[in-house]
Amino acid sequence: xxxxxxxxxxxxxxxxxxxxxxxxxxxxxxxxxxxxxxxxxxxxxxxxxxxxxxxxxxxxxxxxxxxxxxxxxxxxxxxxxxxxxxxxxxxxxxxxxxxxxxxxxxxxxxxxxxxxxxxxxxxxxxxxxxxxxxxxxxxxxxxxxxxxxxxxxxxxxxxxxxxxxxxxxxxxxxxxxxxxxxxxxxxxxxxxxxxxxxxxxxxxxxxxxxxxxxxxxxxxxxxxxxxxxxxxxxxxxxxxxxxxxxxxxxxxxxxxxxxxxxxxxxxxxxxxxxxxxxxxxxxxxxxxxxxxxxxx
Numbered sequence: 299x300x301x302x303x304x305x306x307x308x309x310x311x312x313x314x315x316x317x318x319x320x321x322x323x324x325x326x327x328x329x330x331x332x333x334x335x336x337x338x339x340x341x342x343x344x345x346x347x348x349x350x351x352x353x354x355x356x357x358x359x360x361x362x363x364x365x366x367x368x369x370x371x372x373x374x375x376x377x378x379x380x381x382x383x384x385x386x387x388x389x390x391x392x393x394x395x396x397x398x399x400x401x402x403x404x405x406x407x408x409x410x411x412x413x414x415x416x417x418x419x420x421x422x423x424x425x426x427x428x429x430x431x432x433x434x435x436x437x438x439x440x441x442x443x444x445x446x447x448x449x450x451x452x453x454x455x456x457x458x459x460x461x462x463x464x465x466x467x468x469x470x471x472x473x474x475x476x477x478x479x480x481x482x483x484x485x486x487x488x489x490x491x492x493x494x495x496x497x498x499x500x501x502x503x504x505x506x507x508x509x510x511x512x513x514x515x516x517x518x519x520x521x522x523x524x525x526x527x528x529x530x531x532x533x534x535x536x537x538x539x540x541x542x543x544x545x546x547x548x549x550x551x552x553x554x555x556x557x558x559x560x561x562x563x564x565x566x567x568x569x570x571x572x573x574x575x576x577x578x579x580x581x582x583x584x585x586x587x588x589x590x591x592x593x594x
Contacts, residue, residue, distance in 0.1 A: 351491060354480055354481060354491045354492055354493055356493035356508075357478040358477055358497060358505045359478050360508075364391075364476050365472050365473055368380045370464060371440075371464050372461055373462045378463070383427050384501055384503045385501055387425060387501055388424045388523050388527045389498070389501075390519075391499060392497070393429050393474055393479050393481070394406070395431055395490060396440060397439065399489070401512065406428065412513075414451060416519055424523055424531070425459050426459055427463065428440075429463050429470060430463065430465070431481055432490065433465070433467040440463065443462050493510075494511055496509050496514065498519075498525075498526045501530070506522065510549075510550045524537065524540060525545070542554055
């Protein structure tokens with residue numbers, strides 16, 4: 299018959315096991331299993347933001363004017379100024395670089411996609427301008443990206459409204475800084491860290507609207523262009539819709555304002571009732587002489 303362990307024996311065994319675990323843990327922490335007892339390097343917290351991303355931002359100063367005198371070269375190699383694309387119509391402007399393997403291509407495709415739906419046309423109602431912030435890129439690279447965008451957009455006759463620019467680091471940073479767009483080169487990867495989004499500017503080059511991300515609701519873009527055009531494009535319906543919508547700079551979205559909707563509804567009701575009353579008054583006025591003639 300096996301002897302049974304007493305409670306004292308079980309308690310003693312558990313204490314010995316805990317002591318052994320504690321010793322192993324202290325040895326590991328003090329580096330007894332490492333070379334020379336050196337502390338192992340500690341990894342950064344999993345929720346820590348990489349240092350390079352702390353230098354990336356996109357906060358447009360609405361109402362500010364971009365430096366239109368900044369010098370660039372377009373997709374044909376011609377020397378141009380940023381102001382060459384302003385003066386007559388609003389401008390959709392995006393920052394990126396043409397060798398970007400990820401986000402920039404998606405931004406360019408997102409613009410072409412939404413413009414397929416938007417009723418306004420590049421070159422006629424507005425201009426589209428891409429600015430590369432990689433000073434090593436060439437007009438040939440810009441021409442290749444323009445061809446891709448036009449092939450995807452597939453609207454013949456709009457080529458004059460698309461412009462892909464390259465420039466020196468100083469000019470690009472001057473424009474980007476004025477737009478509140480901060481980017482950073484990562485020498486470890488050879489890539490740029492940057493935010494994504496598009497700006498809508500007035501014909502005078504003032505920052506009017508911004509839409510973040512890589513996909514842009516068509517109606518938002520239309521409203522942004524109508525507002526930024528300063529009355530140069532858009533139908534009466536577009537301007538009426540703007541009366542009922544309010545742009546939120548923090549989210550880059552439009553939302554209906556209930557007060558304005560109620561006011562507009564009240565005006566429409568008054569117009570309908572007034573028209574109805576005028577029609578009936580006019581009919582009664584015409585019928586009265588006839589009734590008098592019939593009673594004679």
